[in-house]
Amino acid sequence: MDLPVLTLILIFLLTYLLPAYSALPSLRRGSSLFVEHSSDFLVSPTGSFSAGFFPVGENAFTFAIWHGGPVCSGDSCVPVWMANRDVPVNGKRSRLSLRDDGDLVLVDAGFLPPVWSSETSSSVAAKLQLKDTGNLVLTDESGNTTLWQSFDFPTDTILPTQIIKMETRVVASRSRSNYSRGFYGLHFNDQNVFSLVFSGPIFSRAYWPSPWERMFVFNRSGAVLDPLGYFSSSDDFHFSSSDYGRVIPRRLTLDPDGNLRLYSLNSSNKAWLVTWQASSTPCSIYGLCGSNSLCGYDRLLGRRCSCIPGHEKVDPVDWSLGCRPIVPLSNMCSKDVGFMKITHVDFYGYDMDQVERTNMTLVDCRTMCINTCSCKGFMYVFEYEKGTFRCYFKVELRNGHINPSFTAQFFIKVNKSATRAIEQEKQTQGSCTERQTVQLNRAPYTLNKSNTFVSLLLWFAVGVAGIEMFVVFVVWFFFFRNQQDISTPSHRYILAATRFQRFTYGELKKATKNFDQEIGRGAGGIVYLAVLPDNRVAAVKLLNEATTGGEADFLAEVNTIGRINHMNLIELWGYCAEGKHRLLVYEYMEHGSLAKNLSSPELDWRRRYDIAVGTAKGLAYLHEECLEWVLHCDVKPQNILLDSEYTPKVADFGLSKLMDRADSTDQEFSRIRGTRGYMAPEWVSNMSITSKVDVYSYGVVMLELVTGMNAAEGVRSIAGGEEKHMRLIPWVRQKMKETASDPSRSVVDEIVDPRLRGDYDVKKMEILIGVALRCVMEDKNSRPTMGEIVEMLLREEEASV
Numbered sequence: 102m103d104l105p106v107l108t109l110i111l112i113f114l115l116t117y118l119l120p121a122y123s124a125l126p127s128l129r130r131g132s133s134l135f136v137e138h139s140s141d142f143l144v145s146p147t148g149s150f151s152a153g154f155f156p157v158g159e160n161a162f163t164f165a166i167w168h169g170g171p172v173c174s175g176d177s178c179v180p181v182w183m184a185n186r187d188v189p190v191n192g193k194r195s196r197l198s199l200r201d202d203g204d205l206v207l208v209d210a211g212f213l214p215p216v217w218s219s220e221t222s223s224s225v226a227a228k229l230q231l232k233d234t235g236n237l238v239l240t241d242e243s244g245n246t247t248l249w250q251s252f253d254f255p256t257d258t259i260l261p262t263q264i265i266k267m268e269t270r271v272v273a274s275r276s277r278s279n280y281s282r283g284f285y286g287l288h289f290n291d292q293n294v295f296s297l298v299f300s301g302p303i304f305s306r307a308y309w310p311s312p313w314e315r316m317f318v319f320n321r322s323g324a325v326l327d328p329l330g331y332f333s334s335s336d337d338f339h340f341s342s343s344d345y346g347r348v349i350p351r352r353l354t355l356d357p358d359g360n361l362r363l364y365s366l367n368s369s370n371k372a373w374l375v376t377w378q379a380s381s382t383p384c385s386i387y388g389l390c391g392s393n394s395l396c397g398y399d400r401l402l403g404r405r406c407s408c409i410p411g412h413e414k415v416d417p418v419d420w421s422l423g424c425r426p427i428v429p430l431s432n433m434c435s436k437d438v439g440f441m442k443i444t445h446v447d448f449y450g451y452d453m454d455q456v457e458r459t460n461m462t463l464v465d466c467r468t469m470c471i472n473t474c475s476c477k478g479f480m481y482v483f484e485y486e487k488g489t490f491r492c493y494f495k496v497e498l499r500n501g502h503i504n505p506s507f508t509a510q511f512f513i514k515v516n517k518s519a520t521r522a523i524e525q526e527k528q529t530q531g532s533c534t535e536r537q538t539v540q541l542n543r544a545p546y547t548l549n550k551s552n553t554f555v556s557l558l559l560w561f562a563v564g565v566a567g568i569e570m571f572v573v574f575v576v577w578f579f580f581f582r583n584q585q586d587i588s589t590p591s592h593r594y595i596l597a598a599t600r601f602q603r604f605t606y607g608e609l610k611k612a613t614k615n616f617d618q619e620i621g622r623g624a625g626g627i628v629y630l631a632v633l634p635d636n637r638v639a640a641v642k643l644l645n646e647a648t649t650g651g652e653a654d655f656l657a658e659v660n661t662i663g664r665i666n667h668m669n670l671i672e673l674w675g676y677c678a679e680g681k682h683r684l685l686v687y688e689y690m691e692h693g694s695l696a697k698n699l700s701s702p703e704l705d706w707r708r709r710y711d712i713a714v715g716t717a718k719g720l721a722y723l724h725e726e727c728l729e730w731v732l733h734c735d736v737k738p739q740n741i742l743l744d745s746e747y748t749p750k751v752a753d754f755g756l757s758k759l760m761d762r763a764d765s766t767d768q769e770f771s772r773i774r775g776t777r778g779y780m781a782p783e784w785v786s787n788m789s790i791t792s793k794v795d796v797y798s799y800g801v802v803m804l805e806l807v808t809g810m811n812a813a814e815g816v817r818s819i820a821g822g823e824e825k826h827m828r829l830i831p832w833v834r835q836k837m838k839e840t841a842s843d844p845s846r847s848v849v850d851e852i853v854d855p856r857l858r859g860d861y862d863v864k865k866m867e868i869l870i871g872v873a874l875r876c877v878m879e880d881k882n883s884r885p886t887m888g889e890i891v892e893m894l895l896r897e898e899e900a901s902v
């Protein structure tokens with residue numbers, strides 16, 4: 102659009118629109134704001150907030166406060182307070198009045214009694230004003246006595262300087278399009294801990310912070326967010342937004358999905374950006390997906406709900422109502438029922454009973470569930486430590502969560518006539534392939550607003566010259582185009598940063614004593630030992646300047662890595678992006694890498710087996726969670742770290758993409774990732790790269806765990822007085838072949854690490870070798886997935902006891 106046209110638009114807006122919004126500085130005693138009057142708004146002195154009738158549906162309005170001027174449009178248009186969220190009023194003859202008796206009332210379509218009132222009655226009440234903080238205040242004439250203020254009655258949002266007191270109750274909206282009170286609340290609980298609570302129609306449960314955190318004695322004197330972005334609460338909870346330090350419009354909102362998020366307004370594109378959130382694992386928020394449904398993650402949309410097989414959504418838009426069986430099971434006490442098995446899924450809580458025995462069989466559990474009317478299903482699990490089988494009987498199938506490393510099996514009671522249909526459905530879908538997306542509804546109000554805005558423009562256009570008609574069209578066109586952009590869901594959730602911290606270069610320089618003690622070298626950088634200001638010991642990785650892209654790319658990637666959370670993946674605590682410096686701060690692992698420990702006598706066969714299982718779980722989490730979006734691309738013993746208990750944690754994941762961008766100019770080179778000796782054949786033959794490249798590398802690491810040899814160095818053996826050099830995989834395969842034809846030899850004896858001195862479980866080693874050889878198949882389709890590997894290792898473990 103060229104300058105003259107823009108100028109015209111500006112002139113048009115200044116001439117016609119602004120007078121239309123001759124918004125009021127205050128509402129005086131005895132006067133009213135009417136829903137039909139497009140000029141009836143209260144605007145704060147500097148225009149940072151407006152209050153007025155806000156459309157929430159077809160002919161439905163609430164009296165609300167929002168950021169910015171009276172024309173509320175686009176994504177930035179989010180009400181921060183509402184007088185009557187549960188009872189919207191009509192679009193005709195509704196009004197907000199400051200009555201002569203000092204009561205502020207909201208009247209629906211002229212009918213009494215009012216739908217809402219401030220319940221003030223004071224002869225001194227003189228005016229209602231909107232402050233620049235977003236607080237709507239009823240005062241006396243001098244303004245010295247506050248009789249009522251909206252800050253004392255928050256809805257789902259807390260604004261900077263608004264104090265959350267002992268009695269404050271913040272309640273999320275029902276959904277993004279329905280502003281009525283929903284199920285999630287934020288308040289100081291009975292233990293004075295600032296907490297998030299789900300209170301559904303039947304169940305109630307606190308879900309943040311975790312019940313075992315912050316158990317100390319606190320007072321509940323209050324909590325407040327300061328204008329710079331620092332939040333602190335009297336229970337000693339505090340955080341800073343990722344863009345801390347600037348005074349910009351912010352809001353702390355308890356969203357309808359139960360997550361508490363701090364948003365900052367980007368003034369250039371008018372989008373709200375998330376700069377902190379309470380939970381980075383959305384599926385841990387209680388009650389999100391309702392009963393009989395499963396929660397999974399999605400990179401763009403966050404949480405993702407789906408129904409378990411044979412079930413359908415109760416409500417097309419609202420996942421919290423869950424799913425119901427397609428073929429109903431009307432009689433729960435019927436003995437003639439079927440069971441549906443689902444794996445890699447955990448339904449947390451709602452156990453009515455559990456039975457544990459060494460001789461417990463699946464049939465026993467099934468019979469018990471059939472004989473109990475309220476049993477909706479059961480979990481059957483082998484307790485590895487105790488050598489017993491255990492059944493958990495469930496009264497509700499809630500908190501379903503997809504988890505590839507979860508190996509217990511679930512059996513769900515269904516109508517027998519439905520079982521065949523379910524089996525078919527499962528075969529066509531697979532439990533993990535269903536890619537249902539979260540319904541992010543475009544709120545109807547957005548539509549309405551654009552309509553009122555458009556019609557307003559058209560109304561003004563009547564009687565103005567032809568050129569202005571043209572301008573109206575342009576404005577409308579411009580606006581319409583914007584609307585289109587805004588409605589794409591990816592714009593809605595841009596996570597700027599989550600729970601981890603941003604460090605300054607100076608802090609990290611000091612923490613590492615000027616990069617004094619090197620503890621390792623990994624992809625793209627050197628790792629140093631550090632002691633953080635809060636005395637945590639950390640590993641700080643200084644990335645090579647040449648290998649990282651711009652700051653925005655770096656932050657986006659760090660944000661992705663920071664959101665990944667699994668006990669077998671190294672945890673990212675923070676980062677630093679300052680000038681050319683790019684640093685990552687990780688948890689420190691006492692025992693260093695597996696490569697360093699492979700020859701240590703501490704690594705007995707049990708630990709080796711556990712390392713194989715743990716590593717597989719970590720990689721399965723990266724690959725699967727139903728998404729296959731993080732490939733490691735450099736699985737090797739140097740990247741598997743061991744903590745004080747020798748629990749393995751995979752390191753250096755998520756960086757491959759970061760590196761990719763930086764050297765994508767070098768086409769030939771950028772394609773190849775990884776380390777010689779561990780790389781799958783796909784890398785060199787021009788085949789597509791999938792998660793199976795990690796499976797291959799993992800297989801090589803397993804062979805190293807068994808044989809104690811180094812894949813990069815290969816195997817030296819003396820055969821017939823002549824020294825031969827062979828690569829590890831062909832050597833193991835050859836041994837397999839030789840021993841298969843000779844019953845007097847055992848492959849396990851011949852290849853297992855001599856450092857184990859014969860102390861190992863033959864069966865376990867056979868499993869490791871068998872699984873490893875499947876992982877290193879040349880044909881990637883013959884290799885199992887990481888999830889299958891976890892299952893194979895654990896299933897064999899159960900069977901062997």
Ligand SMILES: *[C@@H]1O[C@H](CO)[C@@H](O)[C@H](O)[C@H]1NC(C)=O
Nearest residue numbers: 225241242243244245246247
């Ligand atoms: C209101 O407060 C200010 C300062 O606190 C004071 O100067 C003024 O006299 C007060 N006005 C009334 C009417 O009390």
Ligand SMILES: *[C@@H]1O[C@H](CO)[C@@H](O)[C@H](O)[C@H]1NC(C)=O
Nearest residue numbers: 157158275278279280281282
């Ligand atoms: C919003 O949710 C409430 C309570 O769940 C319901 O009663 C109401 O009908 C819903 N409103 C709309 C417009 O869907």
Ligand SMILES: *[C@@H]1O[C@H](CO)[C@@H](O)[C@H](O)[C@H]1NC(C)=O
Nearest residue numbers: 319320321322334335336337
């Ligand atoms: C309550 O806690 C706050 C912040 O921790 C502290 O400043 C205040 O003195 C405490 N109040 C009481 C009565 O203990």
Ligand SMILES: *[C@@H]1O[C@H](CO)[C@@H](O)[C@H](O)[C@H]1NC(C)=O
Nearest residue numbers: 344367368369370371372374
């Ligand atoms: C704000 O939006 C503009 C335009 O989309 C973008 O270039 C800028 O990076 C954003 N600022 C922040 C802090 O995200």
Ligand SMILES: *[C@@H]1O[C@H](CO)[C@@H](O)[C@H](O)[C@H]1NC(C)=O
Nearest residue numbers: 428429430431432435516518
């Ligand atoms: C199973 O579904 C059929 C209809 O398909 C119904 O007639 C029958 O009562 C159901 N069985 C039970 C036990 O609810």
Ligand SMILES: *[C@@H]1O[C@H](CO)[C@@H](O)[C@H](O)[C@H]1NC(C)=O
Nearest residue numbers: 457458459460461462464465
């Ligand atoms: C299982 O073992 C218990 C004793 O541990 C015994 O009482 C019970 O009869 C056994 N049940 C079956 C089905 O074998």
